[in-house]
């Protein structure tokens with residue numbers, strides 16, 4: 111986007127065009143006072159998911175973050191109270207709406223439909239059309255399917271834009287599908303890939319030792335060369351036009367060079383030459399649902415990991431194409447196309463870092479790092495491309511990087527993590543500081559752009575800590591008489607609780623921090639009477655769960671268990687968990703518990719590279735607030751930011767926002 115020629119040229123633009131250049135260092139002294147100019151003020155928020163207060167101070171002291179250090183030295187730092195539970199979608203929904211989880215309705219990454227007990231993503235819901243016209247193997251919907259954002263409440267940028275304040279929300283979290291607004295928004299955290307999931311990769315290999323099949327978040331496909339060509343099939347979205355909903359797909363070939371470590375990928379008329387160790391640019395693919403009638407345009411990237419002895423070709427999760435979005439990813443809808451014209455194609459899924467591929471051993475630490483830097487650099491390119499238009503108003507830019515990479519690389523900085531080794535620390539211990547430094551660069555650019563006035567907030571939704579030990583909540587419930595199995599000998603992680611005997615189950619864990627009772631009249635085979643009996647069961651579970659000790663260290667595993675109806679101002683609906691489990695430092699819900707498995711051990715080591723986390727007790731996981739604005743409190747909370755910012759523009763704060771104005 112080019113700047114509006116009718117607008118007066120700002121001082122910054124003037125300096126730029128005359129070649130004078132104002133360095134961030136020169137811009138800083140008066141900026142540190144955080145004043146707002148007369149007329150429409152300017153306020154910028156850097157949403158740094160997972161920026162940890164301790165690491166911020168450490169890296170600033172070590173010289174990695176000179177721009178943030180100036181704000182720290184000027185007294186602009188406070189710990190920012192996070193939400194219960196401190197999960198990213200829950201916490202960012204609070205930032206966006208100024209409401210607590212009871213108000214915005216997001217309590218966990220995963221929730222369930224109480225009628226079917228099927229786990230589902232908590233932030234967006236798709237409702238299929240009710241009636242179809244059937245024709246052979248196809249069915250044609252009579253009426254549109256409904257895609258709905260589950261986050262309730264106003265969005266801070268929409269309140270401002272409606273009041274006439276130009277507003278941007280780039281990589282806006284918990285905002286898919288984008289809530290209607292005249293503000294310029296691009297979806298971020300919780301925006302799905304083309305499958306409607308948080309990202310499913312495909313890995314094609316000729317390696318006979320690689321077990322083919324579906325992983326949670328990816329699939330491994332065994333292929334073979336016929337002469338020098340391997341024939342592959344890339345899975346696409348489910349085809350709702352087919353009666354059986356079978357997935358669509360696109361065939362492609364991989365031709366191996368006779369001598370050199372390189373291949374040619376041929377897909378739908380595109381020929382992509384790749385050397386070993388090389389990523390492709392984004393490649394457009396079209397999934398045909400009904401020939402000539404319904405196509406889903408999408409994009410993906412190829413990474414040639416290895417050619418010999420075995421082919422290893424990684425294909426990124428297939429994304430919605432921002433240049434031709436099959437599902438809305440921005441407001442206005444054309445905005446994502448404008449961004450493509452500025453910076454080229456980009457990932458539209460909210461969490462584009464390849465965490466599942468690293469956990470599955472499909473990508474190495476070094477490969478994950480390279481790709482993660484690409485994601486961060488692309489986001490920065492998008493944000494910087496919009497700065498020329500931001501002369502006044504509200505500018506929000508969100509980063510997933512610190513969160514995603516801290517999850518995967520905490521084992522490089524925590525000497526007590528089961529996966530820590532000095533060699534690993536030596537090789538990859540610089541990754542997190544590199545990312546913090548890169549975000550600090552952007553902060554410097556933003557401040558430089560803002561010139562001498564305006565307010566900046568660098569805010570994170572929670573801190574980070576180590577995830578050393580995992581707790582099988584459902585196994586504990588089973589072995590303590592709160593749950594039953596149909597086949598008692600099979601405790602494996604059967605998806606969707608298919609082995610659970612609901613007629614003997616009083617409570618079940620689902621999601622990372624949520625615990626539900628099996629309530630009569632709410633769940634299909636509910637056996638717990640609501641009212642006093644349910645209340646007594648909740649109290650009993652709280653007492654017993656907080657008494658659980660780690661058999662190895664004797665440490666308390668669960669610090670607190672909270673009742674949502676007592677913790678939030680108001681709760682409603684049947685998707686509210688009955689209890690929220692707050693784990694102790696270094697403990698978290700196990701991978702199996704999240705999806706309803708019942709392994710034998712209750713507490714065990716976490717040996718997944720996903721080694722850092724924050725889904726514990728919010729009391730020790732407050733995030734970062736770093737600002738040049740004059741703070742009048744030492745205890746700001748995430749829910750205070752929306753009303754404070756709205757107030758800075760002299761716009762009426764919506765009555766539903768209960769947070770306080772934190773500025774003097």
Ligand SMILES: [Zn+2]
Nearest residue numbers: 159160198513
């Ligand atoms: Zn987060």
